[in-house]
Amino acid sequence: MFNSLRARLWLTYAIIIFLILSILGLGIFVYIIRNPIIDRQAIQRLDIALSFIQRQLNDSSLSLRQNQEYFNRLSKSLSIRLLLFSPERKLLLDTEPEESSILWPDNDQKPSLQRRINDLDGNTWLYVSWIRPKGDILVLALPRQGGIQLLKSSQLRQILRDDFLPSFFRAGLIAFVLAIIFAAWMGSWITAPLKEIEAASEAVAAGEYRQISLQGPDEVKNLAGSYNEMVQKVHSTQQSQQDFVANVSHELKTPLTSIQGFSQAILDGTVDSKESLQKAAGIIKIEADRMYRLVVDLLDLARFDAGTINLDRKKLDLEDLLTNVVNRLKPQAGNARVHLTLDVETLPTCVGDRDRLAQVFTNLVDNAIKHTPFEGIVGVKAWSESDVVRIQIMDSGEGIPEEQLDRIFERFYKIDKSRKKDGEPGTGLGLAIAQQITNAHGGQITVKSTVGEGSVFEVILPVVKPDDSTVSIRRKEPDLL
Numbered sequence: 001m002f003n004s005l006r007a008r009l010w011l012t013y014a015i016i017i018f019l020i021l022s023i024l025g026l027g028i029f030v031y032i033i034r035n036p037i038i039d040r041q042a043i044q045r046l047d048i049a050l051s052f053i054q055r056q057l058n059d060s061s062l063s064l065r066q067n068q069e070y071f072n073r074l075s076k077s078l079s080i081r082l083l084l085f086s087p088e089r090k091l092l093l094d095t096e097p098e099e100s101s102i103l104w105p106d107n108d109q110k111p112s113l114q115r116r117i118n119d120l121d122g123n124t125w126l127y128v129s130w131i132r133p134k135g136d137i138l139v140l141a142l143p144r145q146g147g148i149q150l151l152k153s154s155q156l157r158q159i160l161r162d163d164f165l166p167s168f169f170r171a172g173l174i175a176f177v178l179a180i181i182f183a184a185w186m187g188s189w190i191t192a193p194l195k196e197i198e199a200a201s202e203a204v205a206a207g208e209y210r211q212i213s214l215q216g217p218d219e220v221k222n223l224a225g226s227y228n229e230m231v232q233k234v235h236s237t238q239q240s241q242q243d244f245v246a247n248v249s250h251e252l253k254t255p256l257t258s259i260q261g262f263s264q265a266i267l268d269g270t271v272d273s274k275e276s277l278q279k280a281a282g283i284i285k286i287e288a289d290r291m292y293r294l295v296v297d298l299l300d301l302a303r304f305d306a307g308t309i310n311l312d313r314k315k316l317d318l319e320d321l322l323t324n325v326v327n328r329l330k331p332q333a334g335n336a337r338v339h340l341t342l343d344v345e346t347l348p349t350c351v352g353d354r355d356r357l358a359q360v361f362t363n364l365v366d367n368a369i370k371h372t373p374f375e376g377i378v379g380v381k382a383w384s385e386s387d388v389v390r391i392q393i394m395d396s397g398e399g400i401p402e403e404q405l406d407r408i409f410e411r412f413y414k415i416d417k418s419r420k421k422d423g424e425p426g427t428g429l430g431l432a433i434a435q436q437i438t439n440a441h442g443g444q445i446t447v448k449s450t451v452g453e454g455s456v457f458e459v460i461l462p463v464v465k466p467d468d469s470t471v472s473i474r475r476k477e478p479d480l481l
C-alpha cells in the first residue's frame, strides 16, 4: 500500500503531524493540570471577599454570636469557608464544621507563603487571612481545584470536553488535510523528474536516446544530470560501436572483393598465362597482407582498450632508434623523391618498448613521406627539454585542414584517400595506434599543420629518473638523403 514514494511521503507527514500534535496535546494537558490560573482566580475571590468583610467589620462591635450568624450568612452567599481563630490559635468559629478541620499554625510557625493549607485529611485549601485588631485571626478558605486534584475533579473533564479536545481534533484535522495537500505537491515535485527518468529509460531500451530536463530537488537534479551524461555516453558508445563495425566491414570488404575476384579468375581459368597467374597471386598476397595488418592493428587497439597490452619496457637509446627508423624508410623516401633528414641533439635515456616506439615513428615518417610532394622535405628532429624528450616529424607536404586536426587521431579517420601518392589507401588506424602507444609510455602526441605548407607531428616522452639511469648520447650530424 505504501510502496510509492508519494504514499510514503504522505505517511511520513502523517506520522510527523501525529507526533507533533500528541506532544503538543500532552504539553497542553500538563499545562492545564499545572495551570495556576484556577488557584489564582480562587485567591482573587478570597481577597475580594476579605476586603468586603474588612469594610463591614472594621468599626463594628458585634459579639461572637452575632459574628457567627453574620459569617454563616456570608459563607453561604459567597460559598467560602470562614474560620476564626483566637490570638492563641484556637478555633473559635468554622462555617463548615462538617468539613475536615483546619488547624491554624501556632505562633512560631508561619502559615504557607503560597497561601495553601492542608486540613486534617490532607486536602489542600487556598486561604487568605486577616489578623483583627483584637488579635484574633479571620481565615477565608476555598478547596484547591488546580494541580493533581484537577485530575480527580469533574472540572477537568469539562475543560477537556469543552475546550481541549474539540480544538485539538480541529487542529489535527486541518493539519492532516494540509499534510495530504503538501505531500501530494511535494510528491509530484520529487517524482516528476524521476518519472521522466523512468520514461526516458524505457525510451532508451526502445532505442530512443533522449535527454531529460533538470528539475526538482538538488539530489534528483543531480541524478537527472548523471542520467543525461550516462545516456549520452551509452549513445556515443553504441554509435562508435556501429561505426566501428561499419568501418571494419568496409576495410575488409575491399581486399576480400579483390581476393575473391582474382581467385575466381584462377579457378575459372581466365588467368591462363604464367605471368597473369603470377600477377593475380601477387595481388592476392598484397590484399591478404593488408587484411592481416588491419587485423593486427585492430587487435592492438582492442588490447589497449582492455589494458592488456604488454609493453616491453627497457632503457632506450632514442638516437639509435630514430636512426634505424629513418634508415629503413630512406628507400621509400628515395622512391617518392623526398629529402629525409635526421637531427638529434644529446638525449637523456628514456624507458620504453623499442618496437612499439619504432612503430610510432615509422608511422609518422611514413605518413609524412606519403603526404609530401616530389622534392619536398621530411625532417626528424629530437632534443631534450627539462624532463622530457621532444621528437618532431616535419614535412613540407600538403598540410591538414584545421577543422580536421582534432579528428585525425580517431580510429578509421582518413582525410582524403585520393591524396595518397602510392595509391594504396590507408586504414586510418595508424595515428590512433601511435597515440595509444605514446600515451602508454606516459607521453603525448600533438600536431600542428598549415595547409599548403606542411605539418609537424610532435611526440613528447618523459625522461627516466633518477639521474643515474640518464646517459648522454652524443649529438649526431643531420642525416641527409
Ligand code: ADP
Pocket: 363, 367, 368, 371, 395, 397, 398, 399, 400, 408, 413, 414, 415, 416, 425, 426, 427, 428, 429, 430, 431, 432, 455
Ligand atoms: P592512414 O593509415 O590512413 O594513414 P593515419 O591514422 O596514419 O591513417 O592517418 C589519418 C589521416 O591523417 C590520414 O588519412 C591522412 O590523410 C592524415 N595525415 C596523417 N599524416 C599526415 C601528414 N603528415 N600530412 C597530411 N595528412 C596527414
